[in-house]
Amino acid sequence: xxxxxxxxxxxxxxxxxxxxxxxxxxxxxxxxxxxxxxxxxxxxxxxxxxxxxxxxxxxxxxxxxxxxxxxxxxxxxxxxxxxxxxxxxxxxxxxxxxxxxxxxxxxxxxxxxxxxxxxxxxxxxxxxxxxxxxxxxxxxxxxxxxxxxxxxxxxxxxxxxxxxxxxxxxxxxxxxxxxxxxxxxxxxxxxxxxxxxxxxxxxxxxxxxxxxxxxxxxxxxxxxxxxxxxxxxxxxxxxxxxxxxxxxxxxxxxxxxxxxxxxxxxxxxxxxxxxxxxxxxxxxxxxxxxxxxxxxxxxxxxxxxxxxxxxxxxxxxxxxxxxxxxxxxxxxxxxxxxxxxxxxxxxxxxxxxxxxxxxxxxxxx
Numbered sequence: 317x318x319x320x321x322x323x324x325x326x327x328x329x330x331x332x333x334x335x336x337x338x339x340x341x342x343x344x345x346x347x348x349x350x351x352x353x354x355x356x357x358x359x360x361x362x363x364x365x366x367x368x369x370x371x372x373x374x375x376x377x378x379x380x381x382x383x384x385x386x387x388x389x390x391x392x393x394x395x396x397x398x399x400x401x402x403x404x405x406x407x408x409x410x411x412x413x414x415x416x417x418x419x420x421x422x423x424x425x426x427x428x429x430x431x432x433x434x435x436x437x438x439x440x441x442x443x444x445x446x447x448x449x450x451x452x453x454x455x456x457x458x459x460x461x462x463x464x465x466x467x468x469x470x471x472x473x474x475x476x477x478x479x480x481x482x483x484x485x486x487x488x489x490x491x492x493x494x495x496x497x498x499x500x501x502x503x504x505x506x507x508x509x510x511x512x513x514x515x516x517x518x519x520x521x522x523x524x525x526x527x528x529x530x531x532x533x534x535x536x537x538x539x540x541x542x543x544x545x546x547x548x549x550x551x552x553x554x555x556x557x558x559x560x561x562x563x564x565x566x567x568x569x570x571x572x573x574x575x576x577x578x579x580x581x582x583x584x585x586x587x588x589x590x591x592x593x594x595x596x597x598x599x600x601x602x603x604x605x606x607x608x609x610x611x612x613x614x615x616x617x618x619x620x621x622x623x624x625x626x627x628x629x630x631x632x633x634x635x636x637x638x639x640x641x642x643x644x645x646x647x648x649x650x651x652x653x654x655x656x657x658x659x660x661x662x663x664x665x666x667x668x669x670x671x672x673x674x675x676x677x678x679x680x681x
Contacts, residue, residue, distance in 0.1 A: 317346040317672065320400040322391065322414045324375055324407040326356025328564070329512070330589040331406050331430040334463075334487055336361045338404070341665035343367065349398055351375075351391070352410075370394055375410060384413060391417035402426065402672055405457075408433050412449060415456035424675045427453075428461040431586020431607060432470055437516065437624060438584060450476045458675040461485050461668065463587035464608020483671060486611065488664025489592050491656075492569055504533045505638035507602075508575040510568055510590050513540030516583040518604075518625075520549055525630040527553040531638040534559045535575065537568060572597040576644055577637050583624055585609055595655040600647030602633045612659070618650035 319342065323335055339348055339362055350362045353375040362369050372394065374387035391414055395403065405414040405427045418425035433446035454460065454477040461483055462468045468484045471477050507526070511517040519536055523546060526534045536546065536559065543561065550559040565571060572578065578594030578601050585607035592612065594601055601619030603609050613619040620636065622629040637644050 317402065317676075318349075318398070318400045319346045319672070320349045320351060320395070320398055320403045322351045322372075322375075322403060322405050322410045323358065324353055324410040326352045326354060326358040328357035330487075330586075331428075332356075332358040333489070333589050334428070334430065335406055336365075337489060337661050338665060338668060339365050339367050340490070341661055342669070345669070349400070351394060370398075375413065387413050388417050388420075392420050395421040395423055402675060404428065404672075406430065408446070412453050415453050419456045424458040425456065426459045426461060426671060426675050427457045428463065429467060429471075429586070430463055431584070432462075432467055432474075432476075434474060435467070435470065435584045435586070435607060437606060447474050447476065450474075454478070454481065457481070458678065459483060459671050461671060463487050464611050466608040466611065467586060485664060485667045485671070486608075486659060487587050487589050487592060488659050488661045489589060489596060490661045492596065505531050505577060505644070506535065506575045507532050507577045507579050507634065507638075508535045508537065508572060509579045509581070510537040510572075510593075511580065511582075512538050513542040513546055515542075516585070518581045518583060519546045521625070521627055521630060522579055522581045523549050523553065523555070523559060525627055525634055526559065527555050528631045529634045529638050530558075532558065532634060535562060535571070536560070537562045537565050537571065539564045569593065569597065572599060575599060577602060577634075579603065579634075580609070581622075581630065582606055587611065592655060592659050595651040595659065598648045598652040600637060600644050600651060602630070602637065612654075614650075614654070618647050618654055 321335055348367045350367055351370045351372055353372055359369045372390045374383050374390050402424045403418045405411045411427045415425050434443040460477050460481055465484050468482050471482045526532050547561055550556045572594055578599040580588055580591055580603040582604045587608035591601055601613045603613055604624050605621035606624050613621055615621045620633040622633050
């Protein structure tokens with residue numbers, strides 16, 4: 317089988333990590349290629365795996381009618397050149413334009429929605445536009461993969477895709493050797509959050525909550541336009557000595573193994589890979605109860621969930637785990653066990669391969 321993966325951006329993020337995992341898992345059973353708008357983390361990873369990369373500069377953000385038409389043409393030309401058996405599309409813009417190009421080329425398309433743009437928590441205008449565009453684009457895909465049951469149910473409520481077209485396949489990530497490298501500190505609880513400093517993430521809420529729990533030392537990993545404001549907030553609250561900003565890092569798995577608790581505070585999510593990385597490291601998770609997060613984090617079992625934008629609940633959750641080492645350890649062990657049972661790369665890639673085979677047997681309506 318010859319497969320072409322298409323994604324809008326190559327910068328390091330959850331969707332890109334997902335595609336990288338698929339490339340690593342599928343390269344022994346299919347001929348692969350990757351198309352994206354520009355060089356970045358994912359193109360480096362793809363080449364390291366021996367996967368050829370094709371750049372489509374027209375595939376840029378935000379929406380631009382002229383560039384979008386040129387992007388469809390460029391993708392159509394690439395499909396005619398490569399002649400893949402199937403194209404697998406990721407991210408909203410590549411998903412929309414790629415489906416049009418694939419239909420024009422007569423090639424089956426699978427689209428993975430890494431969290432719908434019309435999810436609860438997004439603005440009303442954004443939701444209306446996204447629902448409208450996804451309803452129009454859905455018939456152009458042979459199959460649509462959502463990364464959580466929440467997103468599959470949301471697609472049904474919003475009438476995106478026909479019955480049986482949208483399937484749920486949870487994200488999965490590869491196993492890593494090693495584990496927790498340091499014991500819990502008796503004097504402080506080390507909380508880590510890894511995410512871009514950009515919506516929908518809310519590092520500011522976490523910083524404000526940590527200011528009220530003196531037992532916590534917070535490490536924030538990532539870059540983005542809201543980073544300077546977050547740094548200023550920590551200084552304003554007088555906790556700059558308890559909050560460490562590490563920027564973008566390539567050693568996130570090792571850093572997770574040095575933490576006691578993982579936090580992900582967001583206004584909306586799909587099915588975050590960062591939570592799976594924390595579970596793999598054996599960490600309890602404190603997260604916003606949004607999107608498909610509940611499908612990974614079982615409240616009271618391997619973590620604690622807090623309502624969106626409820627900072628009082630966040631303070632309570634942080635204080636609960638910061639002051640109870642035994643509970644942290646029990647939840648961390650449960651996280652690790654749940655990861656091994658449900659969220660490995662093998663489980664995900666096998667399910668995706670099944671969708672590929674089904675898509676080739678059943679042409680789009």
